[in-house]
Amino acid sequence: MIDSTSPELPDDTVPATSTTAGQDALPRRLNLVQGTALNMIDMVGIGPFVVLPLVIKTLGGPQFMWAWVLGAFISLIDAFVWAELGAAFPQAGGSYNFLKISYGERRWGRLLSFLYVWQTLIQAPLVMASGAIGFAQYASYLMPLDDWQRRAVSGGVVLLIIVLLYRKIDSIGKIGLVMWGAVLLTLGWIIIGGLTNARIPLSETISGMIPAVGSVSGGLLAAGLGQASVKTIYCYLGYYNVCHLGGEIQRPTRNIPASMFISIVGIAALYLLMNLSVVSVVPWQEAQNSEFIVSTFVETLYGPGAGKLATILVLLVAFSSLFAVLLGYSRVPYAAAVDGQFFKIFARLHPTRQFPYVSLLFLGGLGFIFSLLFRLGDVITAILAMRIVIQFVGQAIGLLLLHRRRAVSDFPFRMPLFPLPVLLAICIWLFVFFSTGLTFMLSGLTVIGLGIVAFLVSAGLKKRWPFDPTKGA
Template sequence: MSNAASTGSSSLPDAPVPEHLPRRLNLLQGTALNMIDMVGIGPFVVLPLVIKTLGGGLFLWAWVLGAVVSLIDAFVWSELGAAFPQAGGSYNFLKISYGEQRWGRLLSFLYVWQTLIQAPLVLASGAIGFAQYVSYLTPLDEWQRKAISGGIVLLIIVLLYRKIDSIGTIGVVMWGAVLLTLGWIIVGGLTNVRIPLSQTLSSVSSISGGVLAVGLGQATVKTIYCYLGYYNVCHLGGEIQKPTRNIPASMFISIVGIAALYLLMNLSVVSVVPWQQAQHSQFIVSTFIETLYGPGVARLATILVLIVAFSSLFAVLLGYSRVPYAAAVDGQFLRVFAKLHPTRQFPYVSLLFLGGLGFVFSLLFRLSDVIDGILAMRIMVQFVGQAVGLLLLHRRRTAETFPFRMPLYPIPVLLAIAVWLLIFASTKVTFMLSGLAVLALGVVAFLLFNRYRRQWPFGQ
C-alpha cells in the first residue's frame, strides 16, 4: 500500500480537477443505500457470536448499546455532513476541521490510507460471509468457498459500473429484499413462539461485574459492526439532493429502523431456537427457518439472506469508491483516481481499485480475522478524530456554518469520543496493535509523500 501512496507522485496534480458528481439521489434512495449497507451479512453471522460472548438474555443489551453508540455518533456525522456535503465524507470533514494546510492534510491522508485497506476488508468480510451461507445450500470445499466469495466481488464491480441514476433504483429494490427477509424472520418467530421470552431473558450467567463489563464491551464491538454504514450517505454527499436536510434524516431513519429490526429479529430467533443451541450455529437464520418450516423453506430463506448480503456489498463499494476520488480531486492523491467515466459520470478507477483489492482479500482472509480488525482500524482517525475536529470547528466558525445543530452540544460529541475510546480498549490487543501499526505506516507514507512535493511539514 505504501508504494501506491508514495510512488507515481509525479502524476499528482497541484490543483483540483474540475469535475463534479451530479446530485441525483433523493432521501428514499439515500436511506435505502444506508440500510442495505448496515444489514448485509453482519447480523446473520454475528448474532450467534454475541450470544456466545454473553450468554442468556444479556445478549440483547449489546444490540441496544450498539444502536445507542450509533445514534450518538450520528449527531457528529449530521453536523459535518450537512455543513460539507461533498464526495468522500470523512476525508473532507477531517481536512476542514483540522485546517487544510497542515494537520488537516495529515488526518485526511491517514483516512484515505486506512480506506485503501479497510474498505476492501469490509468488502471481503461480506463476501466471505456470503460464501459461508452458500455452504448451507450445498457442501463446499475451501477452494469453492473462495471462488464464490471472489466471484461475488467481481459481480458487484460489474453492477456498479454504471450511472448513479440506475444505481439509486437498484438500491431501492435491494432495500425491499432486506425488509422482506427481516420481516419474514420476525413475523415467523413471533407468531410461532416455542420458548417463552421470559425464560430466555431470565437466563443470566452468574459472572462478576468486571467480567460482565468486558464481555459486554466485546459483544458491543460485534454489534456495532452490524450498524456500521449509517454514515454511507456522507460518502455520497456530492450526489445527494437537498443534502442539508436529507443527509441527517437518512442517518437517523436508518439507525432507528435497523435497530428495531435487529432487536425484533433476535427476539424472534431465540423464541424458536434455544440460545444454548443458537450460539453454536453457523447458519442461524437457516436453522431458525428449518425449525419452523422444514429444510425446503430454509433453503429459500438462505437465498434471501444471500440477496441481503449481496445488496450490502453493493452499497459498501459504492460509498467507499468516492473516498480516493475525493482525495485525488483535491490534489492529495494519485491523479488517476480523480477520473470520472467519460459517459457514465462515476469514479471508475477508484471503483476498480478498491473492488480489485477486495477480491484479493476475499481469497486470503477468514471472516473471524476481519470483523474486529475493521472496527479497530477505523476508531482513532475516523470516529474519534472527526469528533474532536467538530469541537475545533465550532471554535473557529459561526453557528450559520452548521445547517444541522445537535441538541445539548457539546455533550453528544464528548460522549461519542468517550464511547469510541472505550470500544477501542475493548477490542483484542492484536487488533488494537494492527490498527495502530496501519496508522504508523500511514504517517511514514504521508511524510515521504510531502517531502517529495515539498509541502508541510517540509515546505510551504
C-alpha cells in the same frame, strides 16, 4: 435537529471550501428514500446473520441483547457528529473532507485526511472481503463447499458487484431500492415467523435480561459486553454511507441527517425484533453454536425447503450490502484525488456515465484479492480497530475544533445538548477500541504509523508541509 434559522442550500450547492473544487462534476440525483435505502442495505449485509451466534457465545445468556442495544446507542450518538459534518460539508468522500476541514486544510488536516484515505485503501476492501466471505459461508448451507470453493464464491461475488456498479448513479439508486426491498422482506419474514410461532415464551427471554442490568457495572460482564459490542457495532456500520455520497445527494443539508437517523432507528428495531424472534424458536444454548442460525431457525419452523429459501434471501441481503459498501467507498479516493492529495488517476470520471471508475476498480480489485486470503472472524474486529482512532475519534474531536472557529450559522444541522453527545461519542469509541484487544489495537496503530511514514515521504518529495513551512501557512 435542523436549525430553522439556517438557509437551505440549493440542491446543487455545497459550502465554499477549497475541497469542493471539481466535485460539482457529480450530479445530485439521490433523494432521501434512495439515500436511506443505500444506508440500510449497507448496514444489514451478512453481519447480523453471522454475528448473532458470536454475540450470544461471548455473553453466554439472554443478556446478549444488551450488546445490540449498546451498538444502536453508540451509532445514534456518533450519528450526531456525522449529521453536523455531513450537512455542513455535503461532498463526495465523507470523512476525508471532514478531517481536512476540521483540522485545517494546509497542515494537520492534510495529515489526518491522508491517513483516512490510507486506511480506506486497506479497510474498505476488508469490509468487502468480510461480506463476501460471509456470503460464501451461508452459501455452503445450500451445497457443501470446501475451502477453495468458498474462496471462489466470495471472489466471484466481488467481481459481480463491480460489474453492477459500473453504471450511472441514477440507475444505481433504483437498484438500491429493489435491494432494500429484499432486506425488509428477509428481516420481516424472520421477525413475523418467529414471534407468531414462538416455542419459548418471550417473557423468559426478556426476564433473562433483567438480572443483567444490575450487573452491567461488574468487571466481567462489562468486559464481555465490550467485546460483544465490537461485533454488534460492525452490524450497524454504514449509517454514514450517505456522507460518502454527499456530492450526489439532493437537498443534502436535510436529507443527509434524516437518512442516518431513520436508518439507525429502523435497523435497531429490526435487529432487536429479529434476535427476540430467533431465540423464541431456537434456544440460545443451541443458537450460539449454529453456523447458519437463520437457516436453522426457518428450517425449524417450516422445514428444509423453507430453510433453503431463507438462505437465498440472506445471500441476497449480503450481496445488496456489498453493493452499497463499494459504491460509498469508491468516492473516497476520488475525492482525495480531485483535491490534489492523491494520485491523479483516481480523479477520473467515466467519460459517458459520470462515476469514478478508477477508484471503483481499484478498491473492488483489492476486495477480490482479500476475499481469497482472509478469515471472517478476525476481519470483523480488525476493521473496527483500524478505523476508530482516525475516523471516529478524530472526526469527533475535529467537530469540537470547528465549533471554536466557525459561526453557528455554518452548521445547518444542530445537535441537541452540544457538546455532550460529542464528548460521549469520544469516550465510547475509546472503550470499544480497548475492547478489541491488544493484538487488534496494535494492528490498527501500526497501519496509522505506516500511513504517517508514507505521508512524510510524499510530503518530502513534493516539498510540502512539514518540510516546507511556507506551504502550510
